Amino acid sequence: MKRRDLLKAGVVTGGGKALGIAQVSQIQQWDQSYAGNPNEPILSPGQPVQDYQPVETPNGTLLPWKIVNGVKIYHLVAEEIWHEFAPGMKGKCWGYNGQVHGPTIEAVEGDRIRIYVTNNLIAPTTVHWHGVFLPNGMDGVGGLTQSAIKPGQTFKYEWTVRQSGTFMYHSHHDEMTQMAMGMMGMMIFHPRHQPPEYQVDRDFAIMLSEWRLDPGTFRPNPNEMKDFNVLTMNARCFPGTDPLVAKLGDRIRIRLGNLSAMDHHSIHLHGHYFKVAATNGGRLPVSAQWPETTVLVPVGSTRDIEFIASENGDWPLHCHMTHHVMNQMGHNFRNVIGMKKATAADQISRLLPDYMPMGEDGMGEMGIHIEKGGMPVPDNSLPMVGGYGPFDYITMGGMFTLLKVRSDLTSYQDPGWYQHPEGTVASLISTEDRAILDEI
Numbered sequence: 001m002k003r004r005d006l007l008k009a010g011v012v013t014g015g016g017k018a019l020g021i022a023q024v025s026q027i028q029q030w031d032q033s034y035a036g037n038p039n040e041p042i043l044s045p046g047q048p049v050q051d052y053q054p055v056e057t058p059n060g061t062l063l064p065w066k067i068v069n070g071v072k073i074y075h076l077v078a079e080e081i082w083h084e085f086a087p088g089m090k091g092k093c094w095g096y097n098g099q100v101h102g103p104t105i106e107a108v109e110g111d112r113i114r115i116y117v118t119n120n121l122i123a124p125t126t127v128h129w130h131g132v133f134l135p136n137g138m139d140g141v142g143g144l145t146q147s148a149i150k151p152g153q154t155f156k157y158e159w160t161v162r163q164s165g166t167f168m169y170h171s172h173h174d175e176m177t178q179m180a181m182g183m184m185g186m187m188i189f190h191p192r193h194q195p196p197e198y199q200v201d202r203d204f205a206i207m208l209s210e211w212r213l214d215p216g217t218f219r220p221n222p223n224e225m226k227d228f229n230v231l232t233m234n235a236r237c238f239p240g241t242d243p244l245v246a247k248l249g250d251r252i253r254i255r256l257g258n259l260s261a262m263d264h265h266s267i268h269l270h271g272h273y274f275k276v277a278a279t280n281g282g283r284l285p286v287s288a289q290w291p292e293t294t295v296l297v298p299v300g301s302t303r304d305i306e307f308i309a310s311e312n313g314d315w316p317l318h319c320h321m322t323h324h325v326m327n328q329m330g331h332n333f334r335n336v337i338g339m340k341k342a343t344a345a346d347q348i349s350r351l352l353p354d355y356m357p358m359g360e361d362g363m364g365e366m367g368i369h370i371e372k373g374g375m376p377v378p379d380n381s382l383p384m385v386g387g388y389g390p391f392d393y394i395t396m397g398g399m400f401t402l403l404k405v406r407s408d409l410t411s412y413q414d415p416g417w418y419q420h421p422e423g424t425v426a427s428l429i430s431t432e433d434r435a436i437l438d439e440i
């Protein structure tokens with residue numbers, strides 16, 4: 001912004017009061033640090049490994065690109081997709097390039113990027129690049145900055161990347177419907193010059209979202225406002241989520257984005273502290289990063305967390321809201337905790353033919369019961385809780401995954417369950433322990 005423009009803006013917003021010189025220079029400073037350089041020169045296209053450590057999207061992929069005349073060319077195809085949320089449950093969703101959500105788009109500061117978007121849906125759509133500096137007409141807001149892309153049409157978006165950080169893309173046309181159907185993805189821009197604290201060994205991207213998909217049905221319901229029953233990381237619920245695998249001592253970054261319809265998510269990591277290192281507005285200076293074990297990721301924002309994988313094991317990474325680590329069938333049960341169900345169930349069933357009680361000692365037993373076929377469930381539904389772990393049933397599903405840290409990895413493939421060194425697992429007490437317990 002030129003000083004003259006700022007003065008003009010001051011006259012308008014300040015109700016006739018002109019800005020003093022000191023105020024102008026303050027605003028200029030602030031603008032420069034936060035708006036990037038609108039005249040960013042186009043640099044030679046950044047190359048993976050050589051210029052940046054590529055991001056990994058658990059359960060997802062990176063969108064491939066090709067360089068044509070110095071421009072990185074990408075192609076997104078919006079389409080309907082049969083998507084598996086976890087083994088046993090599918091939905092007829094909308095996504096991109098055969099995936100729900102869309103593949104992660106990755107580029108480097110200074111890259112000139114062009115993204116072709118082909119619409120193979122039955123409805124018009126657009127793509128908005130969330131948090132990204134670009135010419136207004138590339139912002140992807142249907143009706144406001146462009147005509148919607150009609151079924152069968154292909155549109156072109158192009159700009160020079162002049163920032164780095166974790167961003168997202170999503171439909172910005174009939175948002176309530178199209179985002180509820182899955183039309184979103186992650187967008188990562190790496191800095192051209194990477195300070196040492198930016199460099200990591202493992203760089204993961206996870207999109208958080210929520211859905212309403214009633215047991216026995218296949219279509220996500222975009223009309224839901226409050227009661228979401230499928231909570232996902234990269235559109236998968238546990239036990240369908242791929243683990244994040246790390247070597248002991250690896251520096252890890254996890255980029256969390258949240259495009260849920262209505263809910264913020266408080267994402268908690270076990271066994272480690274992390275630093276909150278960046279938001280959708282860019283990286284925090286090292287002095288402003290703060291240690292945490294749980295980070296709230298508001299709707300429409302991103303948070304990067306960074307830490308060293310300092311402890312071997314299988315460590316949960318999950319939303320801490322207990323209804324967000326339940327699968328589809330865990331939300332609408334009548335409370336019978338403490339009730340003698342065997343005698344009550346018959347009487348209640350006569351009044352309520354569809355009556356399905358929760359467990360009298362809670363919900364933990366219900367997933368096992370369903371998995372073993374002891375309880376009839378509707379088609380295309382997930383039990384309310386999780387899946388089997390190495391010891392027993394894990395009573396969490398939904399927005400839940402695992403960070404698997406090992407000192408003896410030869411690849412980053414899932415290494416299976418952690419083998420605990422002897423004497424490091426909580427266990428039933430011995431007679432010796434009993435004696436100690438009796439004495440205290």
Ligand SMILES: [Cu+2]
Nearest residue numbers: 265319321324
């Ligand atoms: Cu949550």
